[in-house]
Amino acid sequence: MNRMKKDIYKKFTLELDGLKEKDSFRSFKPYSEKENKYINISGKKYLNLSSNDYLGLSSNKEIIKEFYVTNKFDEKCLKFRLGSASSRLLTGDSFLHTELESELKKLYSREVLTFNSGYHANISIIPAIASRSDLILMDKLCHASIIDGSRLSFAKSLNFNHLNYENLEDLLKRHRDKYENVMIVSESLFSMDGDIADITKLVKLKKKYNCILYIDEAHSVGVYGENGLGLCEEEGLINEIDFIIGTFGKALGSYGAFAVTSRMFKEYLVNKARSLIFTTALPPIIINWSTFIIKKLLGLTAERQKLFEITKELRRLFQEKGLEVIGSSHIIPVIIGLNDKTLKVADRLKEKGFYCLPIRPPTVPEGTSRIRISLTSNMNIDDIIKIPQIISNALKSD
Numbered sequence: 001m002n003r004m005k006k007d008i009y010k011k012f013t014l015e016l017d018g019l020k021e022k023d024s025f026r027s028f029k030p031y032s033e034k035e036n037k038y039i040n041i042s043g044k045k046y047l048n049l050s051s052n053d054y055l056g057l058s059s060n061k062e063i064i065k066e067f068y069v070t071n072k073f074d075e076k077c078l079k080f081r082l083g084s085a086s087s088r089l090l091t092g093d094s095f096l097h098t099e100l101e102s103e104l105k106k107l108y109s110r111e112v113l114t115f116n117s118g119y120h121a122n123i124s125i126i127p128a129i130a131s132r133s134d135l136i137l138m139d140k141l142c143h144a145s146i147i148d149g150s151r152l153s154f155a156k157s158l159n160f161n162h163l164n165y166e167n168l169e170d171l172l173k174r175h176r177d178k179y180e181n182v183m184i185v186s187e188s189l190f191s192m193d194g195d196i197a198d199i200t201k202l203v204k205l206k207k208k209y210n211c212i213l214y215i216d217e218a219h220s221v222g223v224y225g226e227n228g229l230g231l232c233e234e235e236g237l238i239n240e241i242d243f244i245i246g247t248f249g250k251a252l253g254s255y256g257a258f259a260v261t262s263r264m265f266k267e268y269l270v271n272k273a274r275s276l277i278f279t280t281a282l283p284p285i286i287i288n289w290s291t292f293i294i295k296k297l298l299g300l301t302a303e304r305q306k307l308f309e310i311t312k313e314l315r316r317l318f319q320e321k322g323l324e325v326i327g328s329s330h331i332i333p334v335i336i337g338l339n340d341k342t343l344k345v346a347d348r349l350k351e352k353g354f355y356c357l358p359i360r361p362p363t364v365p366e367g368t369s370r371i372r373i374s375l376t377s378n379m380n381i382d383d384i385i386k387i388p389q390i391i392s393n394a395l396k397s398d
Ligand SMILES: Cc1ncc(COP(=O)(O)O)c(C=O)c1O
Pocket: 117, 118, 119, 120, 122, 143, 145, 187, 191, 216, 218, 219, 247, 248, 249, 256, 257
């Protein structure tokens, strides 16, 4: 009996040991308070270059205070309950959800359905829409939640090479006619590479081959587009895409997600999306905060502009130092390659007051470990000007 038990558990401990050997072991790092662009760790203050708080909203004291003060919580405490106690399809729904969805509908001029997170949205919309007789064609570097969504569906799934639309078209030519529906899936801004999909091309291919187009805007909502609605807005293509996924947990500084879609698909998802049907609805306090932020979104032009300015300047400084960075957005990945070397560069940055977590496989492909600098609009160029030199020195001293 004992021997049997040992064998059962050994597999897991061996796997953990393997991760440690490869410098790929992950663990939590409990932080003390985060304030604006800074993070405090063991009494020391660092510039936080590893957050998705692109507009600096989630840790903006003034905005949080405004939310609490204007809402007079003690008087209206029930409106701001901390739990919703059931699924939206039972008694967890409230006019607060409807208010949030109608605020978003006003902005996108399309139907909107909220989800508990971007992960929940991707793992339930994709399998709800793509079934046994269908094909999913997804960009090779799509996020884990998209991969999991496609695994949960009964559809056949194929990857096309990253941002390679000739490869995508080739797959469409070869396979389109064999399937009832084909769903093309891409992110608009790839979070680990900081590069941007050609949404215009994707729309052309969707139309040419009569496909369903699904674009995940997790990292571009709030940041891109005149009104901060994302890259589909910037390209004037909101109406051409079957599903646009936005998340509240990144630039919008809250928690949850939404799908922008047609009335028919909204009704379909309410009936078919399992992570919407079989889970407790988002708590009212979070819905209130998301609505509060969405009402501010149009007015955040200065923040968006600032983010673009510091991005442009930091990318220029990297180029000046002869360091290769990829992508074109406020997410600036510096590819280092090996895990141990990447960890060393991250340590050097930390010694100098910059908190920038190393990104390693399996999050990114083997041999492409990187330092991923994630800029936020509450930083100034003076805050980040030294980073290229520090990385350059760390690489030379290795
Ligand atoms: C492209 C993409 N989609 C979805 C998600 C998941 O979003 P959430 O954090 O709201 O679950 C992420 C998270 O990083 C992401 O990068």
